[in-house]
Amino acid sequence: MAFAMASCNDFIDVPPTGVIDGELAYSQPDKMVNAAYASLGDCWFEYPFNLWPYGDLGSDDCLKGGGGTTDTGYHPMEIWSTLTSTPGELDQLWYRLYCNISRCNRALTALEQYGEEKLGKEIAAQRVGEVHFLRGHSYFKLLTMFRQIPWIDKAVFENSTHEQVRNNEFTYEELFGKVINEFELAYEALPMEVTDGGGRANKVAAAAYLAKCYLTIAWGDGYEESNGLGFIKPEYMEKVVEYTDVVTKSRYGYLEDFGDIFLPEYKNSKESVFAVQTSQYTEDNTRFGRANWSNTLNGCWGMWSCGWDFHKPSQNLVNAYKTENGLPMFDDYNESNAYPVSGEVNSQKWDPRLFHTVGMPTFPYKYEAEYMMTKGNSRTPNTYGYYTSLKDVPQRSGGETFEGSWQAFAMNDYVFRFTDVMLMRAEALIELGRLPEAGEIINDIRRRAANSIDKHISYAKDFCEIALYPDSYFSTKETARECLRWERRLEMAMESSRYFDLRRWGIASKVLNAYFATEQHASYDGIQYGQYYKDAHYTAGKNEFYPIPYNQLFYVPGLYVQNKGYN
Secondary structure, eight states: OHHHHHHHHHHHOOOOTTOOOHHHHHTOHHHHHHHHHHGGGOOOTTSOTTOHHHHTTTTTSEEEESSSTTSSSOHHHHHOTTOOSOOHHHHHHHHHHHHHHHHHHHHHHHHHHHHHHHHOHHHHHHHHHHHHHHHHHHHHHHHHHHSSOOOOOHHHHHHTOGGGOOSSSSOHHHHHHHHHHHHHHHHHHSOSOOOSSTTOOOHHHHHHHHHHHHHHHHTBSSSGGGBSGGGOOHHHHHHHHHHHHHHHTSSOOOOSSGGGGGSGGGTTSTTEEEEEOOBOHHHHTSSSOBOBGGGTTOSOBTTBTTOOOEEEEOHHHHHHTEEETTEEOTTTTTSSOOOOOTTOOOSOEEOTHHHHHEEOTTSEETTEEEEEOOGGGOSSHHHHOSOEEOTTSOOGGGOOEEETTEEEBOOOEEEEEHHHHHHHHHHHHHHTTOHHHHHHHHHHHHHHHHTSSTTTOGGGGGGBOOOOOOGGGGSSHHHHHHHHHHHHHHHHTTSSOHHHHHHHHTOHHHHHHHHHHHHTTOEETTEEOOGGGGGOOOOTTTTTSOOOOHHHHTTSTTSSOOOTTOO
């Protein structure tokens, strides 16, 4: 019997494969930091870290798309009225972002124990700054989505007290203070330039994130009743200007052609302040590459072998690109629906960014005449219409990265591009009364748009007309603010920021409920779509933030509290 028991012990005492010994892992701090970076791209269409189902579908820019309203769990995110805490997509996003934070906490532990010994004092300090940046990044996403979140730091990880940390221990502003501290630590530790590998955070990226944090809380606490023009904190707007100063004095700048920003060959250009890195399998000699799986559903139907036709621009967004005498039609842009048709030039002119942002029947797909879009490139047109997203996909001629029925693209996810940071700066300058400076930024962006026709969209030249804003548009805060908000929508459309902009400004309920009333009557070539918006309604005081996922609430019953308005 003793012999048998000894043999049995030997049999089951087998080191697991695919698992790194804990002490060995901690003794390699640089690899632990690499693992924290790698988690930036550990996304999937059910938990996209770029937040497109929330920032775009939740806004007036975008319809869900796909095979119908039951295709994925994202339909409640676009109509709001049926949103509850039960969608698995919300639970997975919460869980995966905390997995990223766990990697950061482990990396900080490794750096504390072995950093200086293995890397030297200077590099170890830089890596600590990078990890604080990465942890702040994930916390910013969680705070943006869920508001009331537990703060799990290195001490909680090392003491294994996760199940004792409440999600209402800190207020919204206190949590933002903690996120800001993460980026301040990164800002102090990081150099202006990082030369030992693409995709690492630097001081400029930390400054951009600090500006974004301060801009968010400068408007209030996120709920409409206590957010907006009446709650602006000028001292926070000053911080936005202070930190965007750092970006303006860096090597980053406007890429000359707007269309180039969204082509893979320009993905680490001067426009890219910080981006999640991707690769083709042909680039890194792996089976799949390091593709962007957040956008795996968003390929155009029939254009790609596995294009699932999600992330569909709205008619309201297309209408927003109308111009009159080269300027936006602020007041009446949505009074009638319109869209350009190749070969049918008329008096209605358009901002050229429309043709870089929205794929439309009769026009080349992503600039390539051999891939012409037709109405057949829409999967369920009676529900979601005929437009398709362009920014988050490469050109069709570049080939595909896919496995079986899944499509993926080697498209970087911008966390910050230079123009985004400049628009944040202009927003703060307006609220501080520095209107001419804001006007210069906004007109610089429009000037780039005007110069973004000949290279990629010369076929649409006769449809385009865009002009700079006259000085008179920046004579009052009210008109300057309208210019800024309009410019931000046109420039950043389909980049996951629109809903969060509306919430920051305290106007989400007004804008979205008006959108629901009109978009349900959208039509293209006589085919009506979007009728499901008749059931949509956005409730201020509830819908500003997404609900704490059901599974998280009941993992440790009584530990977490739900956001107000949700059961």
